[in-house]
Amino acid sequence: MTDTVVRVEGGQPERFAPYASYRDSDIDWLSQIPADWNSHRLRFVVETRISKKELRALDPRTEVSFVPMEAIHEHGGMDLASTKPLSDVLEGYTYFRDGDVLVAKITPCFENGKGALAEGLCNNAGLGTTELHVLRPSPKVDARFLLYLTLSQHFRRIGTASMYGAGGQKRVSGDFIRNFHHPLPSLSEQRAIADFLDREAAKIGALVAKKERLIKLLQEKRTALITHAVTRGLDPEVPMKDSGVEWLGEMPSHWHLRPLKRVSPEITVGVVVNPSSYVSADGVPFLYGSDVQEGRIVADTARRMSDRDSEALSKSRLEAGDLVCVRVGAPGVTAVVPPEIAGANCASVLIVRHATSFSSQWLCYTMNSRLVRHQVELVQYGAAQEQFNVAHAVVFLVPLPPRAEQAALAAFLDSETSEIDNLIAKIEEAVDHLNELRIALISGAVTGKIDVREPVSRHDTEL
Numbered sequence: 001m002t003d004t005v006v007r008v009e010g011g012q013p014e015r016f017a018p019y020a021s022y023r024d025s026d027i028d029w030l031s032q033i034p035a036d037w038n039s040h041r042l043r044f045v046v047e048t049r050i051s052k053k054e055l056r057a058l059d060p061r062t063e064v065s066f067v068p069m070e071a072i073h074e075h076g077g078m079d080l081a082s083t084k085p086l087s088d089v090l091e092g093y094t095y096f097r098d099g100d101v102l103v104a105k106i107t108p109c110f111e112n113g114k115g116a117l118a119e120g121l122c123n124n125a126g127l128g129t130t131e132l133h134v135l136r137p138s139p140k141v142d143a144r145f146l147l148y149l150t151l152s153q154h155f156r157r158i159g160t161a162s163m164y165g166a167g168g169q170k171r172v173s174g175d176f177i178r179n180f181h182h183p184l185p186s187l188s189e190q191r192a193i194a195d196f197l198d199r200e201a202a203k204i205g206a207l208v209a210k211k212e213r214l215i216k217l218l219q220e221k222r223t224a225l226i227t228h229a230v231t232r233g234l235d236p237e238v239p240m241k242d243s244g245v246e247w248l249g250e251m252p253s254h255w256h257l258r259p260l261k262r263v264s265p266e267i268t269v270g271v272v273v274n275p276s277s278y279v280s281a282d283g284v285p286f287l288y289g290s291d292v293q294e295g296r297i298v299a300d301t302a303r304r305m306s307d308r309d310s311e312a313l314s315k316s317r318l319e320a321g322d323l324v325c326v327r328v329g330a331p332g333v334t335a336v337v338p339p340e341i342a343g344a345n346c347a348s349v350l351i352v353r354h355a356t357s358f359s360s361q362w363l364c365y366t367m368n369s370r371l372v373r374h375q376v377e378l379v380q381y382g383a384a385q386e387q388f389n390v391a392h393a394v395v396f397l398v399p400l401p402p403r404a405e406q407a408a409l410a411a412f413l414d415s416e417t418s419e420i421d422n423l424i425a426k427i428e429e430a431v432d433h434l435n436e437l438r439i440a441l442i443s444g445a446v447t448g449k450i451d452v453r454e455p456v457s458r459h460d461t462e463l
Contacts, residue, residue: 016450025183029154033183034448043178046146047136052095055125060087065121067128069114072104075205075438076151078116086125093127094134101135101146102128103177107170111160113439117147133177142187144194145446149182153443183448193445196452204438211431215424222420227369229409230362231399243399247374251399261394263363266353269327269390270316275347278313280306285344287318289326289333292349294368295417297324297335299344310345318344321354323364328387332376334367336360350393362406363398365413372396 019034027039042048063083071079096102096118104114109131118126135150137143149155158180163170184190232240233252241253251257261267270287271278279286286305291298310317318324320339325332327350337344352367354360366372379392401409444450 016444016452019448019451022448027181027183029158030183030447034185034451037183037185037448039181039183041178042135042180042182045138045140045184046177047138048133048174048177050095050100050134050136052090054097055086055090055095058086058123058125060085060090062086062125063122064089065126065128066093067102067126069104069106069109069129069131071128072102072109072114072116072132074113075435076113076116076147076201078102078118080120080122080126083122084127086127089127092130094130094132096126096128096132096134097121098124099137099143101137101143101150103133103135103150103172104131105133105171105173106131107160107163110163110172111156113151113156115147115150117143131171133172133174135177140187141184142190142194144198145190148194148197148442149446151439151442152446153439154447155180155182182446185448189453192453197442197445200441201438204434204441208431208434211427211434215427215431218420218424218427222417223368223370225416225420226365226413227371229413230366230369231371233401233405234409234412245397248371248397248399252401254402256400257397258400259394260352260396260398263358263398263400264323264352265355266351267390267394268315268351268353270324270346270349270351271313272348278305278309278345278347280304280309283307284310285341286310287324287344287346287349289329289347289349292324292326292333292335294333295335295364297337297341299341302344305345307343310343313345316345316347316351318342318346318351319354321360323352323354323360323367325350325352325367325393327389328382329385331380331386331388332367332373334364336364350390352393358400358403359406359410361410361414362401365410366398372398 021035022032023035025031025033025039027033033039062085064086065080066082066084066089067078067080068082071082073079098118098121100118102116102118104110135146137146159172159176162176163172165171185193231248231251233255235252239253240250243249243251243257245257248257275286275288281304283304283306285291285299286303287297287299288303291302305313318337318341320337320342322337323334324337324346325334327348352363375396376388376392380386380388441450445452
C-alpha cells in the first residue's frame with residue numbers, strides 16, 4: 001500500500017474530515033466503519049451469474065456493442081466504437097447490459113484496474129471478452145458506487161492474492177467476487193460518494209491525459225532526433241547524395257546504403273519451438289519480447305533458463321554487444337545486450353550479432369529510428385499480434401557511416417536522448433502520483449475513512 005493511500009485512508013489530510021462516529025466492522029481487512037454503515041457480502045446485493053435468456057427475444061440481426069479486452073480502460077471506462085450483429089457474438093462471449101459493472105478477471109488486467117460501468121450500449125446490449133466478470137447491482141447498490149468499490153486498492157489487492165492458475169493465466173474467481181465482504185452506506189450516501197468521486201476522478205483523469213500527451217510529444221521528438229542523426233549525420237554542411245530509395249531521400253555522400261545482412265555477420269532468432277519448456281527456477285536470464293524496451297533490456301524480472309540449457313542452445317545464446325529486436329507484439333523495438341547479462345538466452349526475438357566493424361549502440365539507434373520502423377511496418381503481418389520474420393529483417397536497408405562516425409553519432413544521441421528520457425521519467429512519476437491519489441480517494445471514500453458529503457468547495461482536490 002502506497003504512502004498516499006495510507007495517508008488518505010487514515011483520514012489525516014485536514015480537508016478530508018472523518019465521520020462523526022465509527023464502530024468495529026466484522027470485516028477481516030477493515031477495522032472500523034462509520035457507525036450507520038452496514039457490511040454485506042456482494043452475493044447478497046449483486047448478481048454475478050448473468051443469463052443470456054433476455055437476448056433470445058431479439059432479432060439476430062440486431063446490432064450490439066462488441067467489447068474486447070483492449071477496449072476496457074484502466075481506472076474505469078471503455079471504448080464502444082465496435083458493434084456486431086447479435087448472431088455473430090451471441091455464443092462464446094460475455095453478455096452485459098446498461099447498468100452492469102465489468103471487472104477484468106485475468107492478470108495483469110485485474111491488477112491494473114481494468115473495469116467499467118456499462119453505459120450507452122448499442123440497443124442496451126454488449127458482448128465482449130470472456131475474461132470479464134459482470135456485476136449487476138441490486139436496488140440496494142448504486143452502480144457507480146459499485147464500480148468505484150471494484151476499482152479500490154483493497155479490492156484489487158485482496159483479489160490479486162486470491163488468484164488461481166499459473167503465470168500469465170491467473171484469474172480472479174467468481175467466488176471471490178460473490179464472497180467479498182464490504183461496507184455499504186445508504187443508497188443516497190452511495191450516490192453522494194459516487195458524485196464526489198466522479199468529479200475528482202474526472203479532474204485527475206484530465207491531468208493525467210494532459211501529461212500523457214506531453215510524454216507522447218517528447219517520445220516523438222526523441223524519435224525524430226534519432227532518425228535525423230542516423231540518416232543525415234551531425235554535420236549540416238556535409239555533401240549529400242540521393243540514396244536511391246524514395247522513402248529515405250538524401251544521405252551523406254560518403255555513407256553507404258547496406259542491407260542489415262551486410263552489416264552484421266549473423267542474424268538469427270531465439271528459441272521458437274516451445275520456449276516455455278526451457279523456463280527454469282534459476283539460471284541465466286531467458287528474455288522474451290516483453291523484456292526488451294527501446295534501448296534497454298529488463299533482465300531482473302525476466303524468466304530464467306538453466307546454465308546448461310543456455311550453453312547447449314548456442315544459436316540463441318547472447319553475448320555483450322549483440323542486439324535483440326522484438327519480432328512479435330511490438331515489432332522493431334531494439335536494445336543492446338549489456339556485459340552484465342552476457343550468456344543469457346532468448347525466446348523468439350531477432351538476434352543481430354555484434355562485430356568490431358560496427359558500433360552496437362549506433363545500430364541500436366538506427367533500428368529504433370523511423371527509417372527501420374517504416375521497413376518493419378511494410379512487412380509485418382498478423383491481426384492479433386503484429387510480427388515479422390528473419391527473412392524480412394536481413395534485407396532491411398541501413399545507411400552506413402564510417403566506424404568512427406558511428407561512435408560519434410552514438411555518443412551524441414546518448415547525451416541528447418538522456419535529457420529527454422529524464423524529463424519523460426519525471427512526468428511519468430507525476431502521472432504515477434496522480435494515479436495513486438485517484439486510488440487513495442476512491443479507497444478512502446468507499447470504506448468511509450473520509451467523509452466526502454460536504455459541499456464540493458471543501459473537498460475540491462488541489463492538484
